[in-house]
Amino acid sequence: MPGVLGINARNLLYIKPSLTKRVARILDNKILTKKILSAKGIPTPKTFSSVSSLRELTEFDWNELPSSFALKPNRGFGGEGILVVFARKKERTQHFANVGILDPASWRIMRIFGKRTLEPAWIKADGTAIELPDIKNHILNVIDGTFSLGNLPDVAFFEERIKILKLFKEYSFRGIPDIRIIVYNSIPIMAELRIPTKESDGKANLHLGAIGVGIDMESGITTHAIHNDRAISYVPGSRLVLRGIKIPGWKEILELAIRAQKSVGCELLGADISIDRDRGPIILELNARPGLSIQIANMAPLRERFERVRGLQVETVKKGVKIAQDLFGGGLEEELEEISGKKIVGAREEITIHGTGKERHITFAKIDTGAYRTSIAKSLADKLQLTHILKYKKVRGALGKEERPIIDLVFELDGEKVHTEAFIASREEMKHDVIIGRRDLKKFLVDPTKNLILHK
Amino acid sequence: MLQLTTFFTQNGIPEETLIWIFMLPIAMTLVVIGRQIVGIKGFSISAPILIGFAFAAIGLQSGVIAFVTVLGVGFIIKSALRNMRLLYLPKMALILLITAVAVSALTPFLPYKDDIQFSHAAFAFIILILSTEQFGSLLIERGPRKTLGVALETLVMSTAIFFLITSVWLQNIVVTYPLIVLLTAILTNLFLGKWTGLRISEYIRFKDVIFK
Structure with missing residues (x-):
């Protein structure tokens, strides 16, 4: 199955x-849900006001509404019947009335045919305006139960828009x-x-x-x-x-x-x-x-x-x-590896060091993006007979200048074989025998939080 | 088994009416299978059955033409009325009214077949016209693209029901063994009521998750 x-x-x-x-x-019942959640101290959007009858609609004070709100059917579902407005359109009524372009009768005729009229209006999501009569009509449809479960009579409510x-x-x-x-x-x-x-x-x-x-x-x-x-x-x-x-x-x-x-x-x-x-x-x-x-x-x-x-x-x-x-x-993580083509390693990773022959040594290495070169402890290098010194290089560390030998080193990190030149350093005092530096981390991404729980 | 049928016919119920009544459970089961197993939505349970019977009454060809006309006219009227700011119910009544006029204007040109009983035709047209309501409310709530999909699915379902109820073979079975047919329908629906498998449409919808 x-x-x-x-x-x-x-x-x-x-x-x-x-x-x-x-x-x-x-x-x-969205209003009831919000009430119950608020009682438990759970934050919900504010309800400005609600309309449940034609009477309440005719008596509604539209000036009390903020310029941006969501109008929802209380028993709506699937996002249907929700009207969201973002701003109030500037009042034009007064201006036109003063100029006297249109008499009230003409407005009414225009409105019947759905023409642009001079009612208060708000701006919808798509940038178009919605006028007061449209909103009233929408509320009437909500009250009639057009959008409610089982088409039962419903309540329309105005809700705060989240910022x-x-x-x-x-x-x-x-x-x-x-x-x-x-x-x-x-x-x-x-x-x-x-x-x-x-x-x-x-x-x-x-x-x-x-x-x-x-x-x-x-x-x-x-x-x-x-x-x-x-x-x-x-x-x-x-x-x-x-x-x-x-x-x-x-x-x-x-x-x-x-x-x-x-x-x-x-x-x-x-x-x-x-x-x-x-x-x-x-x-x-x-x-x-x-x-x-x-x-x-x-x-x-x-x-x-x-x-x-x-x-x-x-x-x-x-x-x-x-x-x-x-x-x-x-x-x-796997997915990130897939996208970048790089493997993700933590601050501490298990590595397999190749000895001179078929010998393999498994140890934990510290991933150190602060270091350029990888370093291996002298004791470990001796044990694996990695003693063929290629050259010496001067390093400046916290302890002053020092000349360190460089050897050939092959190790495997997260299944990736890395062939590199590494310093031999005295790391007797350190927790890890090996630190891996930037030079050998080009194929990896470092996530310092990885493996943390594993090794606690 | 025939006793039940003879009982009805002796009491003056025409055999054709009997066939249609006994066909109802089968048609319903087909709709349920279409929804629960295949995933065809359709307007509602009743709409595809009613439309299927309407097709049976006036013939598939005329039926489909009338169905498409009804939906097309309904859509045009709805768009025309959009800016009028009308309440839902009066708007719907207007849509139905104008659709009815359009369909009656169409009737003389439909390719009826001679073997069809025309007495049912009036009801067939009423059914088709009234289906505009569900179409219209879907159009208002879900928009034209979704509605067109559902309308197509309803058409497919109705056509399947048309072929089911006009099959002479099935009609004979229904008249001869009405109780067995009823029982089978009940059992099938009991089974479907407990069916929790994926619908065929869901295998397509979730193919990326299932076959990843």
């Missing part, structure tokens, strides 16, 4: 047991990128950065045309990117590389996702988290029916990951983060 999660299995095996009546009541992080600004078209984290059994399972495009109208929903970028669970660094379920390397229409973006505050984001899941008590959840320039990570929305494209963006199967953590006891939020990072992280 393949480890990839399909819609059938998602609905029957994971959503159905997780989506109890209580959970559905919370998650299918975009500088890091994301160049990648995103108008909207705010968010991070979708799938949490199951209090453990983050898979994550994806979702970047709005012009096509998606400033929304971060993949099926509307947003970009999805997989994220390494351990480091919070992006890996593969997809657009409309197809692999891409750059933001469409640009040369911006999508892999290798490091999400700031990754651990904090994972913790937030787990805390959100615990507060609503839902076993499976898609948490949408955005990073506000001032407030930091914020829960935008919680989704009981997360989409499956995230598997393509991560090139990893969800079902297999679910099964690995099913039934695990996770006592604390921190533990959940750790399990996620250990189980589902990593793998990024």
Whole structure:
């Protein structure tokens, strides 16, 4: 059985047991969800005001709204029915009325035919204007239940727009990128950065045309990117590389996702988290029916990951983060090696030194980018009979000037055979018999954090 | 088994109606297989079945022409009304109304076959016209490209159902063993209700992850 999660299995095996009546009541109601999260001290976007009836709409004070907001259906799903505006268009009404170009009757006639009128207006994601009557009409459709689950009557609410992080600004078209984290059994399972495009109208929903970028669970660094379920390397229409973006505050984001899941008590959840320039990570929305494209963006199967953590006891939020990072992280290194064609080594690596004959000696070497040449301890060189001195060279060290012999040295580092000339030095006082210098590290990248846990 | 059929026919229900009623569970099962196993979306469960029966009533050729016309006219009207700022339901009623006019103008030119009972034709047209509603709401919510895909899938599904219910062989089975047919349909759906495998469409969608 393949480890990839399909819609059938998602609905029957994971959503159905997780989506109890209580959970559905919370998650299918965005305002209620936000209330519950806030009560637990979890940051969510501010709700400015809501409209639930025609009466409330006619009495609504439009001047109270800030110039930028998101208008959402309370029971909407899949990003539908969401209207995002970025700025208020300058008032033209007064000006035209004063000049007296048009009388009110003509305005009304023009409006019936959808012509540009002189109503207050806001600017949408694609740069076009949306006028007050359009927004009112949209709210009426929301109240009628056009966008709600089961087309039930609904409430429209105005929400604060997150202030975009500088890091994301160049990648995103108008909207705010968010991070979708799938949490199951209090453990983050898979994550994806979702970047709005012009096509998606400033929304971060993949099926509307947003970009999805997989994220390494351990480091919070992006890996593969997809657009409309197809692999891409750059933001469409640009040369911006999508892999290798490091999400700031990754651990904090994972913790937030787990805390959100615990507060609503839902076993499976898609948490949408955005990073506000001032407030930091914020829960935008919680989704009981997360989409499956995230598997393509991560090139990893969800079902297999679910099964690995099913039934695990996770006592604390921190533990959940750790399990996620250990189980589902990593793998990024191999990929980096693939791209750069260079191997990644840590600060301390096992090497195999070739003796004069068939002799092989295995030892740990210190990787030292501060040194130019590789050095080997005299005791070890003697033992391996590497005594044929090629030449002497003067070195300036911390201990003053010194003349050191140079020998031929062949060693293997991470499977790579390196043929070099190395110093012989007295290293009796040192922990490592060998240090490897820059000259022999051209085929490698050094990651000082690698192997750390291994040798503690 | 024939007893059930004879019971119905003796009570004045025409055999053709019986065939259609007994065909319903089979058509439904086909739609479910199409959705759960193959991954064809279609407008809803009922739409492909209704449209399939409509095709059976007026013939496949006329049916497809009428279907395409309905969707085409619906799309044009919807685009024309876009700037009018109308509420959802009245707008939908207008779309349906104008589509109905367009289709009735088309009817004299459709290539009917002689062996088709024309009494069903009126219902067939009503079904086709009303399918504009689901088409229209999809158009409003998902945009033209997605809608065209779903419309094509509905057409495929409806055509499959057309061939299913017009098959003389299957019609004989349905009339002779109605209970067995019903039972098979129930069992198949029970099985499909527990089916958690990948859909064929998902093998294509996730091919990079599965066959990496």
